[in-house]
Amino acid sequence: VSPKATELTKRLPVNGVSAARSASMMAKVASAKARNATKAALPFPLTPPPVPAGVEPREKKSTTGADYDTDWARSYPARLARVMLVQGLVRPAVKAIASPRVRGLDRLNGLEGPVIFAANHHSHVDTPLLLATIPEPRRHRLVIGAGADYFFANRLTAPLSALVIGAIPIERTKVTRKSADQAAALIDEGWSFLIFPEGGRSPDGWGQPFRGGAAYLATRCGVPVVPIHLDGTGRILRKGKSLPQRSVAVVTFGAPLHPAEGEDSRRFAARLEREVASLSDELYSGWYEARKHAHAGTTPPLQGPDTGAWRKAWTVGDRTPRRKRKATWPEL
Amino acid sequence: MPRPGFVLDVDRSTPPVLFHHGEGFRLEKLPADRSRIIYPAEPIEPIADPVGAIRHALANPLGDAAPLAAQLLAGMKLTICFDDISLPLPPMKRPDIRQMVIEAVLDLAAAAGVDDVHLIAALALHRRMTESELRHAVGDRVYEAFAPSGALYNHDAEDPDNLLEIGTTKHGEVVEINKRAAESDLLVYVNINLVSMDGGWKSTATGLSSYKSLKHHHNVKTMQASTSFMDRHKSELHHSNWRMGEVLKSSGVKIFQIETTMNNNVFGTDGPMSVLQKREWEWTARDRMTFLAMQKGLDRISPRMRRQAFQSWKAPHAMTSVQAGEVDAVHEVTTANVFRQHLVPVEGQTDILTMGLPYISPYNVNSILNPVLVMCLGLGYFFNLYRGKPPVREGGVLIMSHPTPWEFHPVHHPSYIDFFEQVLSETTDPLVLEEKFEKQFAEDEWYRHLYRTSYAYHGVHPFYMWYWGSHAMQHLGRVIIVGGEERSVRRLGFQPASTLQDAFEMASDVVGREPTITHLHNPPILMADVT
Numbered sequence: 001v002s003p004k005a006t007e008l009t010k011r012l013p014v015n016g017v018s019a020a021r022s023a024s025m026m027a028k029v030a031s032a033k034a035r036n037a038t039k040a041a042l043p044f045p046l047t048p049p050p051v052p053a054g055v056e057p058r059e060k061k062s063t064t065g066a067d068y069d070t071d072w073a074r075s076y077p078a079r080l081a082r083v084m085l086v087q088g089l090v091r092p093a094v095k096a097i098a099s100p101r102v103r104g105l106d107r108l109n110g111l112e113g114p115v116i117f118a119a120n121h122h123s124h125v126d127t128p129l130l131l132a133t134i135p136e137p138r139r140h141r142l143v144i145g146a147g148a149d150y151f152f153a154n155r156l157t158a159p160l161s162a163l164v165i166g167a168i169p170i171e172r173t174k175v176t177r178k179s180a181d182q183a184a185a186l187i188d189e190g191w192s193f194l195i196f197p198e199g200g201r202s203p204d205g206w207g208q209p210f211r212g213g214a215a216y217l218a219t220r221c222g223v224p225v226v227p228i229h230l231d232g233t234g235r236i237l238r239k240g241k242s243l244p245q246r247s248v249a250v251v252t253f254g255a256p257l258h259p260a261e262g263e264d265s266r267r268f269a270a271r272l273e274r275e276v277a278s279l280s281d282e283l284y285s286g287w288y289e290a291r292k293h294a295h296a297g298t299t300p301p302l303q304g305p306d307t308g309a310w311r312k313a314w315t316v317g318d319r320t321p322r323r324k325r326k327a328t329w330p331e332l
Numbered sequence: 333m334p335r336p337g338f339v340l341d342v343d344r345s346t347p348p349v350l351f352h353h354g355e356g357f358r359l360e361k362l363p364a365d366r367s368r369i370i371y372p373a374e375p376i377e378p379i380a381d382p383v384g385a386i387r388h389a390l391a392n393p394l395g396d397a398a399p400l401a402a403q404l405l406a407g408m409k410l411t412i413c414f415d416d417i418s419l420p421l422p423p424m425k426r427p428d429i430r431q432m433v434i435e436a437v438l439d440l441a442a443a444a445g446v447d448d449v450h451l452i453a454a455l456a457l458h459r460r461m462t463e464s465e466l467r468h469a470v471g472d473r474v475y476e477a478f479a480p481s482g483a484l485y486n487h488d489a490e491d492p493d494n495l496l497e498i499g500t501t502k503h504g505e506v507v508e509i510n511k512r513a514a515e516s517d518l519l520v521y522v523n524i525n526l527v528s529m530d531g532g533w534k535s536t537a538t539g540l541s542s543y544k545s546l547k548h549h550h551n552v553k554t555m556q557a558s559t560s561f562m563d564r565h566k567s568e569l570h571h572s573n574w575r576m577g578e579v580l581k582s583s584g585v586k587i588f589q590i591e592t593t594m595n596n597n598v599f600g601t602d603g604p605m606s607v608l609q610k611r612e613w614e615w616t617a618r619d620r621m622t623f624l625a626m627q628k629g630l631d632r633i634s635p636r637m638r639r640q641a642f643q644s645w646k647a648p649h650a651m652t653s654v655q656a657g658e659v660d661a662v663h664e665v666t667t668a669n670v671f672r673q674h675l676v677p678v679e680g681q682t683d684i685l686t687m688g689l690p691y692i693s694p695y696n697v698n699s700i701l702n703p704v705l706v707m708c709l710g711l712g713y714f715f716n717l718y719r720g721k722p723p724v725r726e727g728g729v730l731i732m733s734h735p736t737p738w739e740f741h742p743v744h745h746p747s748y749i750d751f752f753e754q755v756l757s758e759t760t761d762p763l764v765l766e767e768k769f770e771k772q773f774a775e776d777e778w779y780r781h782l783y784r785t786s787y788a789y790h791g792v793h794p795f796y797m798w799y800w801g802s803h804a805m806q807h808l809g810r811v812i813i814v815g816g817e818e819r820s821v822r823r824l825g826f827q828p829a830s831t832l833q834d835a836f837e838m839a840s841d842v843v844g845r846e847p848t849i850t851h852l853h854n855p856p857i858l859m860a861d862v863t
Contacts, residue, residue, distance in 0.1 A: 026766065104473070106471065109427060203561035286478075291438065292445060292447075295439075295443040
């Protein structure tokens with residue numbers, strides 16, 4: 001070893017430790033060795049037994065993701081806590097950030113029992129916005145289908161999602177009956193269910209095709225689906241942004257839809273999507289024009305124009321909801 | 333099962349009875365063994381699926397009319413007219429029946445691709461409806477779809493460019509209605525029948541007309557010959573409207589009439605106001621506490637706050653029937669459905685009729701019940717709530733309870749102020765004031781301007797209110813108002829009394845010491861079927 005290299009080695013921080021520090025490190029290593037020795041000395045069952053050689057160890061059962069158990073979040077103390085959180089925190093925050101305008105609530109008059117709320121999805125603001133605007137008493141007896149891979153990914157977000165928004169995990173990445181069975185059981189118990197049938201937030205400001213989950217559950221449980229159109233939440237917190245920006249959100253509730261005789265989930269989901277598109281059209285063209293478009297089958301689709309991605313992105317900004325006309329005196 | 337209305341004979345065990353008293357109440361003991369109380373029926377069962385019922389009615393019209401969908405064609409001119417703020421009373425909780433019906437009609441029009449659609453509030457000479465009132469009536473969706481482009485508006489009975497003279501009846505009555513409505517390929521009228529007076533040809537022949545046309549039936553002679561105007565077949569007012577309807581029909585105006593009826597669930601079956609809808613002996617401890625708290629609370633707030641509190645009440649009325657098609661056929665069924673809720677069989681007449689007047693009439697929604705309207709509500713509407721003959725004998729006494737403050741809404745009722753100050757100070761005789769003052773008020777440019785551009789009732793409207801009570805004035809020997817402001821009551825030509833007992837004492841001059849008494853326990857609305 002050259003003298004130059006020896007000098008460089010001495011100057012490296014890891015090698016330049018003081019004698020005291022070196023002693024402390026030695027002590028730590030000794031203590032760890034002693035602990036291991038004690039552990040090894042304790043007999044089974046005080047410590048886990050070793051896995052016999054040649055045996056395949058069992059896979060550990062997951063407690064997060066789609067396997068997260070949310071039953072506790074529907075106990076009375078948890079529900080009470082959620083009511084307080086929603087009323088005391090979520091609603092004021094939504095009011096401050098999104099100044100929501102709610103339309104079409106009269107369409108829910110006379111509706112009894114649990115329902116499935118199905119909304120388009122632009123933003124993380126959508127869920128608190130709906131928690132703040134879905135009318136009572138359903139607001140406080142509501143479970144929300146949330147992506148298991150996102151909201152229930154770890155031991156921190158899973159209980160928070162279950163407690164604050166009353167979420168249950170929905171498997172998005174693989175086909176499984178577990179999520180559907182759990183949602184159906186809750187609907188049968190009288191809980192209303194909020195789901196975003198697009199399966200995730202919009203990546204470009206336009207909608208995505210509706211999946212069949214809401215339609216399947218409605219058919220299976222015999223409950224109506226209330227289509228909801230959300231507008232403006234993309235401006236508040238679109239996908240990819242981390243900080244919200246104040247803007248106005250419009251929530252339009254549609255008339256409850258029932259699966260028709262012999263209608264399968266796929267066709268019902270398509271009808272549901274058309275209905276949400278019509279609610280969007282109602283906001284941009286006015287109710288009567290929207291009805292005319294709906295009857296003529298010319299309702300603009302939620303997915304936007306069938307063009308390239310950049311042109312779709314450009315046309316997002318072209319849409320403006322109809323504004324209220326200023327009151328004027330009649331002209332004579 | 334809702335219980336029907338009935339007549340209670342008062343005896344010593346009968347509890348004090350509720351009298352509405354403007355924005356307040358009185359509990360009064362009626363003399364035993366010679367008094368009776370007519371109680372209204374409980375709210376009848378509403379239609380479980382109103383939207384479905386409306387669609388069914390549009391698809392299965394009555395009389396000689398094709399289903400609405402078959403009458404709607406792309407390229408046609410469609411006008412939808414609807415009743416104004418005077419119906420229903422009190423205004424109903426959202427969604428209003430008009431909204432449900434208009435949305436169903438427009439949905440069919442949208443399916444047919446009809447572009448040229450106008451919506452008109454058929455208010456005749458009433459005040460224009462404000463934006464919030466229109467929104468409440470037709471719903472936000474319809475309002476926002478049509479109002480911004482100017483296709484939803486109030487009828488203007490003083491706009492010569494938008495009125496069309498259709499013709500003249502065989503009695504020489506001029507028929508003039510809204511030009512747009514008259515020239516449309518189809519006129520759809522959306523009605524709410526709160527009482528049996530509403531609907532039929534009165535909807536179009538009155539609601540869409542002008543002073544020129546209205547004066548033929550809104551006059552003293554017609555009103556005195558209408559016994560009562562709640563009974564179409566004995567109402568000269570309706571005969572005139574029906575003649576005008578014949579002219580409309582023969583001139584080719586194509587009308588598709590949609591009429592609805594509602595139950596008399598005015599104060600709800602639960603909640604703080606429900607006590608006002610219960611029979612006194614059925615008030616629970618909670619009802620009694622609520623009533624006392626309400627009465628004490630109302631005593632402690634200003635009249636303005638009291639008015640605001642009452643005017644903000646939205647009644648949980650619910651639809652009991654809907655029928656559509658040809659006017660006459662529809663109205664027959666409608667009237668039967670109104671009577672199903674309102675009629676209470678009553679035997680014979682009494683010497684005195686008592687009534688407690690509530691805070692609302694058709695002409696003071698979101699406004700003030702001024703003394704002229706007090707007269708109209710009592711002698712016009714409540715007195716006429718009978719079929720057969722009035723529950724009080726000719727020459728009998730009417731005792732009403734209302735504070736009757738000398739107070740007017742300056743925006744809504746400007747001509748009422750002058751009518752009260754100038755006309756009634758000179759005469760209360762309907763024939764004299766009609767002859768001497770009506771034309772001057774009807775043609776006053778300032779009132780005309782306020783009617784057209786502000787939210788004022790037409791200049792001639794207070795006269796009509798007075799004529800409305802002319803049949804009662806002719807029939808009665810005396811009118812006494814209990815608890816009313818003395819100078820207002822005297823200006824109306826009536827007698828003020830501090831208490832009901834004082835009023836009975838004053839009435840004894842006319843009907844003797846031991847008169848028989850009928851109390852009309854209204855609202856909720858009832859109609860005495862007197863035999």
